[in-house]
Amino acid sequence: MSTFTEPAPTATALLLLGKGSDAASEKGVDCPGELPAPSDPDLVARARAAKEALGDRLFILGHHYQRDEVIQFADVTGDSFKLAQQAAARPEAEFIVFCGVHFMAESADILTTDDQKVILPDMAAGCSMADMAAAVQVEDCWEALTEAGVADVTVPMTYMNSTAAIKAFVGKRDGVVCTSSNAERALNWAFERGEKVLFLPDQHLGRNTAVRDLGLSLEDCVVYNPHKPNGGLTKQQLRDAKMILWRGHCSVHGRFTLDSVRDVRERVPGVNVLVHPECSHDVVSAADYVGSTEYIIKALDAAEPGSAWAIGTELNLVRRLANRHADKQVTFLDKTVCYCSTMNRIDLPHLVWALEELVAGRVPNQITVDAETARHASFALDRMLALP
Ligand code: SF4
Numbered sequence: 001m002s003t004f005t006e007p008a009p010t011a012t013a014l015l016l017l018g019k020g021s022d023a024a025s026e027k028g029v030d031c032p033g034e035l036p037a038p039s040d041p042d043l044v045a046r047a048r049a050a051k052e053a054l055g056d057r058l059f060i061l062g063h064h065y066q067r068d069e070v071i072q073f074a075d076v077t078g079d080s081f082k083l084a085q086q087a088a089a090r091p092e093a094e095f096i097v098f099c100g101v102h103f104m105a106e107s108a109d110i111l112t113t114d115d116q117k118v119i120l121p122d123m124a125a126g127c128s129m130a131d132m133a134a135a136v137q138v139e140d141c142w143e144a145l146t147e148a149g150v151a152d153v154t155v156p157m158t159y160m161n162s163t164a165a166i167k168a169f170v171g172k173r174d175g176v177v178c179t180s181s182n183a184e185r186a187l188n189w190a191f192e193r194g195e196k197v198l199f200l201p202d203q204h205l206g207r208n209t210a211v212r213d214l215g216l217s218l219e220d221c222v223v224y225n226p227h228k229p230n231g232g233l234t235k236q237q238l239r240d241a242k243m244i245l246w247r248g249h250c251s252v253h254g255r256f257t258l259d260s261v262r263d264v265r266e267r268v269p270g271v272n273v274l275v276h277p278e279c280s281h282d283v284v285s286a287a288d289y290v291g292s293t294e295y296i297i298k299a300l301d302a303a304e305p306g307s308a309w310a311i312g313t314e315l316n317l318v319r320r321l322a323n324r325h326a327d328k329q330v331t332f333l334d335k336t337v338c339y340c341s342t343m344n345r346i347d348l349p350h351l352v353w354a355l356e357e358l359v360a361g362r363v364p365n366q367i368t369v370d371a372e373t374a375r376h377a378s379f380a381l382d383r384m385l386a387l388p
Contacts, residue, residue: 275312
């Protein structure tokens, strides 16, 4: 039996989507059609029946941060990159239902064939981090780099957690996509080709990788703020920097603080603190282990029975890990609840609605990336796939 202690609820348990960013970039506001009531006792049976009716024509992908009620229907679970790869490896599936967020469904659409249809059960499932970098802002940033005379020696690099438009921007300028699993290799690749890197959109993953893994100093990094003229930087600062970090962050991982780490070490003697690299540099520096979602899952699988772990990532995943590893003491790093609000928009009623629409011969909420954007984004994704 798991000893997992639920963190305390907070008024902001479900963080706001895209707050302070480009409101127009938030993907949709509502779900068209008749949603089943969340109280419908037949939801599980309806989802099963629809899944069975669609058979091999359907492939359901479930991101690790999804709710249990949804993840039970996933044919495969994984992080954003693994899920996009899995979608591409299933050309026989006509419908890819992506239980995740918008940028992930876009990547799946880019990597799958033209005949496959990628469906997001709720169009409002965006990502606040991806929304922090709009294409027009990134074009302005490139202009600032050009005026500072450094664009030619800068390699743009974007985290998987970005829109297709940003991936296309990077692809057009000979840059690369990375994930939290391969950020170090991608950054080494970029520094072999240029003197500087423009890292989008997560400043924390960029800083943590540059400083922890490549041995750069914090002074080598500057933060480009898209809401200030010239990013709030002088030309000289742009010339001196090695890492130009976009001022974006994950609202979920940004909740963990140095105090969370100190507090859990006091509460749980001998605890191993394991955090995601989207956490701030302070938190990452104070942790014992740092790694991607897949790394966190493997670390728990390999941990000794009886060992104690405080995990700094999304709560749905941490709770599932605690339940799966009842022989280990698994604690959520923060004392208060911390879900990804946009991931949580995909619930069982939305999944049932999407599946039943497919059974009825209608394709709901299809995510499509235009051919030109997809072509350029593919260049950046392919470079990532070819990394040594
Ligand atoms: S956990 Fe963070 S990066 Fe991931 S989808 Fe939610 S807001 Fe975006």
